[in-house]
Amino acid sequence: MPDGGHDPSHEETTMTSPGHLPDSGPDLSPGHFSGRSLAELGRDLRDGRTTATALAEHALDAVARLDPVLNAFAAVDAGRALAAARQADHELRAGRDRGPLHGVPVGVKEIITVAGLPATMGSRHFAGHVPATDAACVRGLRRAGAVVVGMTRTHEFAYGPTGDRSAGGPSRNPRDPARMSGGSSGGSAVAVAAGMVPLALGTDTGGSVRIPAALCGTAGFKPAHGAIPADGVFPLSTTLDHVGLLAGTAQDCLTAYLALVPGGVQPSAEAPAVGWLDPLDLFRCDPRVVATARAALTAGTGPAGEVRLPPGAVDDMREAFTAIQGSEAAAVHAERLAEAPELFDPEVLDRLRTAAEVPGWRYVRALKARSRLAEDVGKLFGRHDVLALPTVPLTAPLLQQRAAELDGATVRVRDALLALTSPWNLLGLPALTVPAGTVDGLPVGLQLVCRPGREHLLFTTATLCAVPGQNPSIGEPHVVA
Numbered sequence: 001m002p003d004g005g006h007d008p009s010h011e012e013t014t015m016t017s018p019g020h021l022p023d024s025g026p027d028l029s030p031g032h033f034s035g036r037s038l039a040e041l042g043r044d045l046r047d048g049r050t051t052a053t054a055l056a057e058h059a060l061d062a063v064a065r066l067d068p069v070l071n072a073f074a075a076v077d078a079g080r081a082l083a084a085a086r087q088a089d090h091e092l093r094a095g096r097d098r099g100p101l102h103g104v105p106v107g108v109k110e111i112i113t114v115a116g117l118p119a120t121m122g123s124r125h126f127a128g129h130v131p132a133t134d135a136a137c138v139r140g141l142r143r144a145g146a147v148v149v150g151m152t153r154t155h156e157f158a159y160g161p162t163g164d165r166s167a168g169g170p171s172r173n174p175r176d177p178a179r180m181s182g183g184s185s186g187g188s189a190v191a192v193a194a195g196m197v198p199l200a201l202g203t204d205t206g207g208s209v210r211i212p213a214a215l216c217g218t219a220g221f222k223p224a225h226g227a228i229p230a231d232g233v234f235p236l237s238t239t240l241d242h243v244g245l246l247a248g249t250a251q252d253c254l255t256a257y258l259a260l261v262p263g264g265v266q267p268s269a270e271a272p273a274v275g276w277l278d279p280l281d282l283f284r285c286d287p288r289v290v291a292t293a294r295a296a297l298t299a300g301t302g303p304a305g306e307v308r309l310p311p312g313a314v315d316d317m318r319e320a321f322t323a324i325q326g327s328e329a330a331a332v333h334a335e336r337l338a339e340a341p342e343l344f345d346p347e348v349l350d351r352l353r354t355a356a357e358v359p360g361w362r363y364v365r366a367l368k369a370r371s372r373l374a375e376d377v378g379k380l381f382g383r384h385d386v387l388a389l390p391t392v393p394l395t396a397p398l399l400q401q402r403a404a405e406l407d408g409a410t411v412r413v414r415d416a417l418l419a420l421t422s423p424w425n426l427l428g429l430p431a432l433t434v435p436a437g438t439v440d441g442l443p444v445g446l447q448l449v450c451r452p453g454r455e456h457l458l459f460t461t462a463t464l465c466a467v468p469g470q471n472p473s474i475g476e477p478h479v480v481a
Helices: 037-047 052-070 078-095 136-142 186-193 211-218 250-260 287-301 313-332 334-339 345-356 360-382 413-419 422-426 455-464
Strands: 014-015 073-077 107-108 147-152 199-204 218-224 242-247 274-277 305-307 386-390 403-406 408-413 431-439 442-450
Touching: 037 052, 037 250, 052 073, 052 078, 052 107, 052 147, 073 078, 073 186, 073 455, 078 147, 107 136, 107 186, 136 147, 136 199, 186 199, 186 242, 199 218, 211 218, 211 242, 211 431, 211 442, 218 250, 242 250, 242 386, 250 431, 250 455, 274 287, 287 386, 287 431, 287 442, 287 455, 313 334, 313 345, 313 360, 313 422, 334 345, 334 413, 360 422, 386 403, 386 455, 403 413, 408 413, 442 455
Parallel strands: 107 147, 107 199, 274 305, 274 386
Antiparallel strands: 014 073, 073 147, 199 242, 218 242, 218 431, 386 442, 403 408, 431 442
8 A cells, every 4th residue: 555644634735834943852864755856756756655645644744744844845736736636646557747846845945936825935024915916936746646735834024044044933954953044045945854755945136045955954956047948936136036946956956957957968978077166356265165065076077176356356256246236136025115104024124224335336337347247257167167166164053143253253143155056147157056964963065066058067976975874863962173
């Protein structure tokens, strides 16, 4: 008999409560999908060892058990998830197989609209907002047969890399619930890392897929700009926003991407030429994080040659990114800033007010600088197919922590989290993070970057660098240095 055992009382749409740490020890063992690939789930489904309904039940049971602590989900759509799963089972029995996502439970970040489900953007401004239509990427998931379980938490309006500023409370890192998930797609990363679902959608404007994926120990893929349509996604910064994917492995990210963008990656036996981009050119780093990421790369590809950014590029990229993101975010929220500023989280409000002060001439110059920087940095790909570096320069900070010690200096946590990821949003380049190991029991990510059209080499490199055994128990004890 296929596995199952779901409580029928879940069959309704529910809003979840902010996560908290209970006084007694709850069962925080990973959910059913921890360590299970999409390929394995697909084989079990097609060989009759499980059903789509059973997979949906596993997801709903894991959310019910784990989310009171981890707070990955803003809303759960149990009734429609089970109905979609039963339909997926019916189609398989009738000989209709939609592909590798058929019957697979997924989470969707709450700034991506799903018809009939609350989309609060993590903000009191949109309390009670329920869209009537699906975003384009959600329609793509449904065409591929995926089963939407619910909406995952976001940092308010996706404007922050920490994941702990939301009207619904912070999402919590499964490796240590006292630590931040990263953001802004923190709920999606937590849901995958904790085994609640095997796949989730996120968005990435400055690193918002890759940062939480790295801090929580999953894979996260930001395609080239516009590769996955952003129609129906609430904007943060329209020329920097990307829709991305979070899954347990790079291969699962690729599988899901190809289901949404058929032909988006061309198969090839070509061997990648990989260069190591010195992360210290971009920001101060924990040397243990750098060593762990580089060791994962070396173990997979052999020693990689050093790559350095062009002189002045780092400061120019930082200035351009800040001006573009700030100007575009302020434009999105101008009316809300003027009419109801009290509904924003204070930290997000402060960032938006600062962003609104960016003069128009800085924005225009930043757009021009981006074109020049794309050409200058693009020359690094003349000798290398893939650039590699850590995804973030530190391990997951504590919730609400806003300063950290890095290599003998005090830095702002927000600046540190964005430093190694935001350049690739500015330049619109595909970027992938994969688990590289741990430091003091906390995950470290290896980031891989390529030119558009060379994504096959990105995933080839990731496969070579795969680190085994990256699914320890939630809250596995560790010693913080």
